[in-house]
Amino acid sequence: MDEKNLNLVKDYKYGFSTDIENVKAPKGLNEDVIKFISKKKKEPKWLLDWRLKAYKRLEVLIEPNWQKPKYPKIDYQDLYYYSAPKSFNEKPQKLEDLDPKLLETYKKLGIPLDEQKKLNGIAVDAVFDSVSVATTFKDTLTKHGIIFCSISEAVQKYPDLVKKYLGSVIPITDHYFATLNSAVFTDGSFVYVPEGVRCPMELSTYFRINASDTGQFERTLIIADKGSYVSYLEGCTAPMRDENQLHAANVELVALDDAEIKYSTVQNWYPGDKDGKGGIYNFVTKRGLCKGNNSKISWTQVETGSAITWKYPSCILKGDNSIGEFYSIAITNNHQKADTGTKMIHLGRNTKSKIISKGISAGLSDMTYRGLVDISPNAVNSNNYTQCDSLLMGNRCGAHTIPYIKNKNSDSNIAHEATTSKISEDQLHYCQQRGLNPEEAVGLIVNGFCKEVLQQLPMEFAVEAQKLVGISLEGSVG
Amino acid sequence: MENKIKTDFEKAFKNFPLKEELDFKKNNLENFIKKGFPGKKMESWKFSDLNQIINKNLGELNFYTDHVQKNLIDTSLIIKNFEHNKIVFINGKIEEIDFNFEEKDKIQVSKGLSNQINSFKGNSLLSLNNAFCKNFYNITIKTNYSMKKPLIIYHMINKDISLTTVNSQLSFYLEKNSLLKIIDIYDEKSEKNFINTFYNFSLKENAILKNFKIDNSQNNNIKYSFNNIEQEQNTISETFILSNGSKFLKNEINCNLKGKYSSAFINGIFSLNTDKHHEIRTSVNHLVENTKSYQLIKSVLEDKSKSAYQGKIYVNPEAQKTDGYQLSKCILLDKNTEFNAKPELEIYADDVKCSHGSASGSLSEDSIFYLRSRGLNYKQAKKLLIRGFFLDVIEKITDEEVKNYIKEIMEFN
Known part of the structure; x- marks a missing residue:
């Protein structure tokens, strides 16, 4: 990177790239690369040791292959595990330079132009953007004692909190991708809400993958102390033009006594083109721990992007009377594949969980709901309700439901139901009779199908998500 | 185990006259030795680790049974409630085939290899069955013939058999427009054996099959039963499972709906107590359009017992207008009881009506x-x-x- 750009990058006080230079770590995964990452980020020794321990573990782990969507083998030695954002010169300078298709998408999303600029990284990078959002309201947040910053910053400023909770929900001995993330994670968000505080605004982050040949490994850690409440939004709404790329993030949530965390995701990574070329492999580990009594964790996700989505946001209901919720809409079109669902692990007494999953597959895509409800012998008087509905559009796509139900407690109830259907001719006919074109009609019907989940999203996201649903299914009718 | 199984195989088939059959057996033996008893690492045995169950309850097994002397049928076990035809297995060998109530030329019984059993290579227990099954019997019900009385298949095992695997196998061919009713009754005086049963059914147009599998007598045996049903146009198969008496029992039903307007019904009951562990695994494959399947499994668990249901509905891209339904319900009466379910839908066609439900809990x-x-x-x-x-x-x-x-x-x- 030349001097000028280096200075430019340095200007962003809260961006994680302040201490990054445009030097990629050598390709490949080894101890030296991990040491390089840790050194670049000026991490304390305990964190480096922690990373190395994860790396040791990774050497004995085997990449899982039980999932439904198969993918060509990833050469982990051919990836960059650390890379600075591309220099701004390489980015499109004006809106006109952008792919017109991209602009069209934004127009349909109804995002105002200046926001489009932000999202496309014309003025600021999307990841920078997320931090700057935080900066905007920094005063308000500080007043309440809420910490919202990048995880690298948190490692420097709040090492005790990070040390205590990092890896407490997803240990370094977890599955392959989670352990890989533990070894090489580069950045992510950190949120701490102190005791009794109700976070006055939605916290949000936009993620974005920059360079090619890199893996994206963020780590998010959210801690809600006793009696607090936080709603966190994660947007991956920046479409990319890159080849197949790995995105293996870890998200850990910890809710202490009487705390509540609401985590919403609108994921719209680049899904690959119409022939299934390119796109993101979205292999994310998300897990929430209801550690305290009366705590609540709620996951809401709208998954429309990625070539392959493979994730199971889970809740471990450890505290008595804790509640876990999972609301999901997953849409696959063209050659997209998704294997997603949740795990509800009931450990405490009187724990409750609710799962609402809506899957829509169109084109040549394949969609799987895979979920686990496990009520342990001690989880007396627990309850689960699961509903998975699938909608098929066309006869070249697939929709699958694979629930695992384990009830080991005689005082607990589990109810599960699933249906698979298609949009009926009658519904389409009715809408078209009222003047809608077939695409609008499908959009309307699908939105109705998803309504239960959409209404769980915070306002601003709900509108965006609703439009995304329509866009994702474009070209699948007729 | 490997040496033991090989010497037992030598002993059992020392002077076996049919070369083709012997080669087939040897192949299957090798396959079984390679794979062994299935464990929980296999997805289909996730809820019931057979390898562990055998090790814990039985230990080292024999694979050889001496069939030299003819065993007498214990007539007290024969059901007197209604008239029926019968096939009697004693220690895995057929001792009696009796179709006295039927017209002689309408039922044909022959020996020899069935041409369909090769298609389950992944199933090591089937390989074990193929390797050690004494005789391969084929039973054909002729065109347009409905059996007048049900056929009861008695699976009896003597007191002197212990720690042994008992393998039995039957193939049924239902020609056009025929009807067959089979009742399986397990009754054994023995303890601690591994009993492995395999049925193959082939249903031609308009044929009807009814199979009732009754496991009611209390015993300490470990059992596995596999039914493969191939169905052509307009056929109906009905399977009922009463899962109650054995220490461990896994019933597996694989049903291929290959002809239009064919339908399959699978209903099951688990009524378990004292440490019993039973499972039903079904896989219904809708391969062509306009086929129907219905599954209903109910379970009541007492006193440390465990039941599992794995049901799968597969819908091929061509199988439009499929109607598939699955429902599993369980009442857990005592602490330490456990119900596991995996009701699975794998659907590749859009104009289908498929749903499943599963509920478990205490008595209301x-x-x-x-x-x-x-x-x-x-x-x-x-x-x-x-x-x-x-x-x-x-x-x-x-x-x-x-x-x-x-x-x-x-x-x-």
């Missing part, structure tokens, strides 16, 4: 209260509720004689 306190307010004591109320719960499944049986017989053995009359 409200219902108990209602009944007690009407003068029943707790025990009576519980019994009545369970009876109602099970009758829902039993009433689905389309054969009156069998329905009454099952009600009788479940003490519901």
Whole structure:
């Protein structure tokens, strides 16, 4: 990177790239690369040791292959595990330079132009953007004692909190991708809400993958102390033009006594083109721990992007009377594949969980709901309700439901139901009779199908998500 | 185990005359030795680790049974409720085939390899069965013939057999427009054996198959039963499973709906107590359009028992207008009971009606209260509720004689 750009990058006080230079770590995964990452980020020794321990573990782990969507083998030695954002010169300078298709998408999303600029990284990078959002309201947040910053910053400023909770929900001995993330994670968000505080605004982050040949490994850690409440939004709404790329993030949530965390995701990574070329492999580990009594964790996700989505946001209901919720809409079109669902692990007494999953597959895509409800012998008087509905559009796509139900407690109830259907001719006919074109009609019907989940999203996201649903299914009718 | 199984195989088939059959057996033996008993690492054995169950309950097994002397049939075990044809297995060997109630030329019994059993290479227990099964019998029901009386297959095992694997196998061919009713009755005086049964059914146009599998006598054996059903146009298959007596029992049904307007019905009851562990695994494959399947499994668990249901509905891209339904329900009566379910849908066609449901929990306190307010004591109320719960499944049986017989053995009359 030349001097000028280096200075430019340095200007962003809260961006994680302040201490990054445009030097990629050598390709490949080894101890030296991990040491390089840790050194670049000026991490304390305990964190480096922690990373190395994860790396040791990774050497004995085997990449899982039980999932439904198969993918060509990833050469982990051919990836960059650390890379600075591309220099701004390489980015499109004006809106006109952008792919017109991209602009069209934004127009349909109804995002105002200046926001489009932000999202496309014309003025600021999307990841920078997320931090700057935080900066905007920094005063308000500080007043309440809420910490919202990048995880690298948190490692420097709040090492005790990070040390205590990092890896407490997803240990370094977890599955392959989670352990890989533990070894090489580069950045992510950190949120701490102190005791009794109700976070006055939605916290949000936009993620974005920059360079090619890199893996994206963020780590998010959210801690809600006793009696607090936080709603966190994660947007991956920046479409990319890159080849197949790995995105293996870890998200850990910890809710202490009487705390509540609401985590919403609108994921719209680049899904690959119409022939299934390119796109993101979205292999994310998300897990929430209801550690305290009366705590609540709620996951809401709208998954429309990625070539392959493979994730199971889970809740471990450890505290008595804790509640876990999972609301999901997953849409696959063209050659997209998704294997997603949740795990509800009931450990405490009187724990409750609710799962609402809506899957829509169109084109040549394949969609799987895979979920686990496990009520342990001690989880007396627990309850689960699961509903998975699938909608098929066309006869070249697939929709699958694979629930695992384990009830080991005689005082607990589990109810599960699933249906698979298609949009009926009658519904389409009715809408078209009222003047809608077939695409609008499908959009309307699908939105109705998803309504239960959409209404769980915070306002601003709900509108965006609703439009995304329509866009994702474009070209699948007729 | 490897040496043991090889010497037992040598002993069992020393002077075996048919070369083709022997080669087939040897291939299967090798396959079994390579794979061994299935464990929980295999997805289909996730909820029941057979390898561990055998090690814990049985230990080292024998694979050889001496069939030299003819075993006498214990006639006290023969059912007297209704007239029936019978096939009697004793220690895995057929001792009697009796179709006295049927027209002679309408039923054909022959020996030899069935041409369909090769298609389950992944199933090591089937390989074990193929390797050690004494004789391969094929039973054909001729065109347009409906059997007058049901066929009861008795699976009997003598007292002197212990720690042994007992393998038996039968293939049935139902020609066009034929009807066959089979009742399987397991009755054994022995303990601690591994009993492995395999049936293959091939249904031609308009044929009807009814299979009732009754495992009611209390015993400490480990059992595995596999039914493969191939169905052509307009055929109907009905399978009913009563899973109750054995220490461990896994019933597996694989059903291929290959012809239009074919339908499959699978109904099952688990009524378990004391440390028992039973499983039903079904896989219904809708391969062409306009096919139908219905599955209903109900389970009542007492005293440390465990039941599992893995049901899969597969819908091929060509199988439009499929109607598939699955429902599993469980009542857990005691602490330490466990119910596991994996109701799976794999769907590749859009114009289908597929749904499944699964519910598990305790007896409804409200219902108990209602009944007690009407003068029943707790025990009576519980019994009545369970009876109602099970009758829902039993009433689905389309054969009156069998329905009454099952009600009788479940003490519901």
